[in-house]
Amino acid sequence: MTSSLHPALTPDPTIEHRARTVLLTTVSSDSHTWNLVFLQLLLEELGCAVVNLGSCVPDQLVLDECRRHQPDLVVVSTVNGHGHQDGKRLIGALRGEPDLSGLRVVIGGKLGVRGAADGQIDTALLAAGFDAVFHDQNALDGFRRYVLVAAADRAVAAERVPA
Amino acid sequence: MSGYPSGGGVVAAQPSFAGFVARARAAGELVVQPRMGFGRVADMRAGLAATRAARARAAGTITLDSYTRVGDHASARRAVRDGADLNGFPLVAEGAATTRAMLAGLRGPEFPVQVRHGSALPGEIFRTLVDAGVDATEGGPVSYCLPYSRVPLARSVDAWARACELFAARPDAAATPHLESFGGCLLGQLCPPSLLVAMSVLEGLFFAEHGIRSVSLSYAQQTNPAQDAEAIGALRRLAAELLGDLDWHVVLYTYMGVYPRTRAGAASLLADSARLAVHAGAERLIVKTVAEAHRIPTVTENLHALELAAAVAAATTPGSGAAPDTGLYAEARSLVLACLELAPDTGRALLRAFERGYLDVPFCLHADNAGRARSAIADDGRLCWTAAGSLPIRVDRRPGAAETITSAGLVRMLSFVQRRYDQPHELGGRRGLAPAAGAGRSPARLLTAGQAGRV
Numbered sequence: 001m002t003s004s005l006h007p008a009l010t011p012d013p014t015i016e017h018r019a020r021t022v023l024l025t026t027v028s029s030d031s032h033t034w035n036l037v038f039l040q041l042l043l044e045e046l047g048c049a050v051v052n053l054g055s056c057v058p059d060q061l062v063l064d065e066c067r068r069h070q071p072d073l074v075v076v077s078t079v080n081g082h083g084h085q086d087g088k089r090l091i092g093a094l095r096g097e098p099d100l101s102g103l104r105v106v107i108g109g110k111l112g113v114r115g116a117a118d119g120q121i122d123t124a125l126l127a128a129g130f131d132a133v134f135h136d137q138n139a140l141d142g143f144r145r146y147v148l149v150a151a152a153d154r155a156v157a158a159e160r161v162p163a
Numbered sequence: 164m165s166g167y168p169s170g171g172g173v174v175a176a177q178p179s180f181a182g183f184v185a186r187a188r189a190a191g192e193l194v195v196q197p198r199m200g201f202g203r204v205a206d207m208r209a210g211l212a213a214t215r216a217a218r219a220r221a222a223g224t225i226t227l228d229s230y231t232r233v234g235d236h237a238s239a240r241r242a243v244r245d246g247a248d249l250n251g252f253p254l255v256a257e258g259a260a261t262t263r264a265m266l267a268g269l270r271g272p273e274f275p276v277q278v279r280h281g282s283a284l285p286g287e288i289f290r291t292l293v294d295a296g297v298d299a300t301e302g303g304p305v306s307y308c309l310p311y312s313r314v315p316l317a318r319s320v321d322a323w324a325r326a327c328e329l330f331a332a333r334p335d336a337a338a339t340p341h342l343e344s345f346g347g348c349l350l351g352q353l354c355p356p357s358l359l360v361a362m363s364v365l366e367g368l369f370f371a372e373h374g375i376r377s378v379s380l381s382y383a384q385q386t387n388p389a390q391d392a393e394a395i396g397a398l399r400r401l402a403a404e405l406l407g408d409l410d411w412h413v414v415l416y417t418y419m420g421v422y423p424r425t426r427a428g429a430a431s432l433l434a435d436s437a438r439l440a441v442h443a444g445a446e447r448l449i450v451k452t453v454a455e456a457h458r459i460p461t462v463t464e465n466l467h468a469l470e471l472a473a474a475v476a477a478a479t480t481p482g483s484g485a486a487p488d489t490g491l492y493a494e495a496r497s498l499v500l501a502c503l504e505l506a507p508d509t510g511r512a513l514l515r516a517f518e519r520g521y522l523d524v525p526f527c528l529h530a531d532n533a534g535r536a537r538s539a540i541a542d543d544g545r546l547c548w549t550a551a552g553s554l555p556i557r558v559d560r561r562p563g564a565a566e567t568i569t570s571a572g573l574v575r576m577l578s579f580v581q582r583r584y585d586q587p588h589e590l591g592g593r594r595g596l597a598p599a600a601g602a603g604r605s606p607a608r609l610l611t612a613g614q615a616g617r618v
Contacts, residue, residue: 029229029238031281031311033528034350034577041570054528056233056313080229081250081459085242112248 020151023071025053025062027086030078035109039077046147048073059093066100073150076107076130083111084121091129104150108134108143174377174410179338180275180299181377183222184412184446192220193440193476194447197465198279200226202242202249204257208265213462215274219473222447223269223276225262225297226251231288232281233312250459254278255287259294266295275299277343283312283319289326293333300330301343301379303366305513305522309529310350316517316531320510324373331374339377342370343414347381347398349524352420353576355538355546356385356394357491357556358524361498364401367411369509377410379447383419384436386579387544389486395443396485397492401499412446415439417472421581422455428584429453433468437475444482448472456581494556498522501555520553539564540576544583 022043024036033055040050051069053061066074074094076087087107095101107130111121122133134143175185187194197214201207211223228251230239239253254262270276277299278292285302292300308319330340346362363380370378380402382395395413402411417436423429433450440448450468452460460468502516503509516522520533527534535552542563549566551558565572 029233029235031229031232033310034352034526036528037526038570038573038577041568041573045570052528054313054530055311081248082229085238085247 020048020073020154021051021069021071022048022147023051023053023062023065023069023074025057025065025074025076026055027076027078027080027083027090028056028058029082029086030080031055032079035077035079039075042144043075043147046144047151048147059090062090063093063097063100066094066103072104072154073147074103074105076105077109078107079110081110081112083107083109084124087111087125087130088128091125095129104131106130106132106134106143106146108139111135174339177338178272179341180222180277181339181341181410183272183275184341184379185410187220188412188446190220191481193437193445193473194222195219195437195469195472195476196222196277196447196449197224197469198226198449198451199224199460199462199465200228200251200279202228202247202251202253204261204265207252208269210462210465211266211269211276213466214469215269217466217469217473219469221274221469221473222299223274224449225254225276225278227278227280227282227288228253229281231255234282234284234287236287254280254295255291259291262291262295262297266297277301277341281307281311281345283308283314284322285326286322286329289329293330296335298333298335298338299341299343301345301381303344303346303362304369304510305362305517306345306349306366309517309524309527309532310348313529316529317514320369320514323369324510327370327373327375331376339410340375341377341379342375343379344370344381347414348383348416348419350526351383352385352418352580353526353538353540353546354524355548356382356390357397357494357498358522358554359383360394360398360401360491360495361502362522363398364405364495364499365502365509365513367402367406367409368503369513371406371409372509378406379412379414381414381416382445383416384432384439385418385546386540387546388435388439390489390491390545391439392443393486393489393491394495395439395445397495399444400492401495405499413444414447414449415443415445416449417451418580419451421578422451423581423584423588424456425585425588426453427588428581428586429455430471432580432584433472434475437472438479441476441479441481443486448476497555521555523552523554537566537568539566539568540579544579 040052043050122135125133174181184194199210214221214223228249231253236255239256242249243256278297279301280288282288304320304323308316333340344363344366346366347359367378367380385391417433423432450472452464452468454460454464501521502512505515506512517531523533523536525536525538533552536554537550539549541547541561547561547564548558549564
């Protein structure tokens with residue numbers, strides 16, 4: 001269904017999918033989970049193995065689970081409007097740990113309480129250390145593309161490493 | 164609304180939330196109530212004052228913010244100090260004295276106020292609201308734990324037992340404390356009605372075991388009006404059978420899932436919920452607004468929603484919603500009894516039932532939920548089970564209810580109601596031409612809307 005609507009975004013079968021682990025989480029104050037259920041299905045359809053941490057994830061648990069699973073990508077999804085505050089704190093914690101600071105981390109959802117007036121939030125979250133912010137109407141297509149490109153990058157990087 | 168079984172007549176004379184609802188019932192009027200919470204005291208007071216002035220039999224609501232909900236009062240205090248935006252009222256950070264002052268001159272026998280929060284560990288919230296003289300709140304050990312938190316269920320059951328006992332012992336003898344179960348919502352959508360009904364009844368029993376004498380049982384509007392009417396009928400029947408001499412009433416939540424984006428679609432869904440409430444004999448309705456799909460509603464939007472719901476309710480004939488029996492009552496009853504059999508007290512019975520999967524909320528990610536039961540929307544719009552897991556029910560496959568689920572299929576189900584109500588009102592005369600389910604923009608909307616199941 002997804003691929004028929006977005007043929008250009010069909011997973012490339014030549015890319016090694018098995019090792020593509022995504023850690024899916026939300027921020028500490030956010031209790032919503034439908035976004036996480038949806039993203040898990042979507043990421044699995046894109047060939048990722050997903051570790052879904054569920055609702056209200058404390059920062060420390062994200063750090064612990066990153067160390068445990070060594071994910072290729074961390075996806076922070078939040079829709080309660082506190083994402084700009086909680087997200088900034090979380091990315092600060094991740095970037096502050098030498099062994100985790102190089103992780104690829106993205107955030108998306110509904111990040112403020114003012115709807116369209118939340119325009120400055122993207123810039124602030126990128127400056128705080130996120131690799132990408134998915135925030136507007138077209139967020140999902142952008143996210144899907146990002147995941148596939150990230151996987152392709154990873155496959156290219158893997159090829160260059162002598163076996 | 165005579166003819167409906169309901170408990171307790173003593174509270175009707177009280178200047179309390181429970182008394183207010185009892186008097187409205189006697190007058191044949193639906194109580195309407197907003198979901199409303201603001202971070203700043205002045206805004207919260209203005210919102211309550213506007214609710215009080217609404218042309219409706221309205222109760223007031225103080226919805227708490229997410230930091231308070233998860234017990235992170237330090238972050239709530241910091242936000243208050245820095246003047247940062249909060250998505251609700253920081254009750255604990257502001258404290259009982261400020262809350263009491265905020266309510267002074269507003270609340271009274273004709274305008275009761277309820278605190279809505281969403282906390283699995285509600286001890287501090289209960290202590291503060293009791294100190295502030297508030298006599299009504301809501302939630303439950305399961306309904307505020309499994310869908311929204313990562314607190315172990317056993318801890319939530321303990322915390323809720325203690326909170327109920329504290330609330331039951333609240334010093335104001337003139338006002339019986341009133342507690343509403345949020346069990347009729349669970350994740351807000353895609354939970355088959357029999358489980359919503361069972362959970363509300365079980366939490367009502369749990370409250371009663373911990374000293375609460377006045378409860379409301381909830382049910383959230385779902386995807387099929389006949390199924391909803393049957394569910395509310397089943398809820399009333401089970402409550403009459405199992406809640407003995409408690410004072411109780413039924414509260415309906417206007418649709419809690421992904422909400423229509425058009426004004427007309429949103430208003431039409433709200434109006435249908437008001438009709439459903441009156442048809443099926445619910446005493447109270449908690450409304451949604453036309454802004455629901457976009458952002459936190461303003462006071463004016465809330466006011467319009469309250470007045471629309473009240474006007475529709477007043478124009479609807481009570482009790483005309485007798486729905487054919489498709490077995491929903493029997494299914495809800497077997498879920499309740501399978502749970503209660505497991506232990507002499509409801510708290511322990513709930514823990515064992517979830518452990519064994521006799522209760523199992525579809526799509527719930529909580530570690531204490533079995534996660535083996537699955538549900539879907541059938542072609543006729545009814546919610547049904549597609550996998551029972553260990554639930555004591557029979558899966559009765561209905562046409563259109565897919566067994567395996569994709570991300571697009573999930574979006575199609577989550578936006579089923581939104582689509583049905585928005586399609587007749589979409590721009591440019593595109594009536595009937597709205598994109599099919601799962602089309603490009605729907606998932607993005609879903610992810611950027613604060614959807615599904617908030618208090």
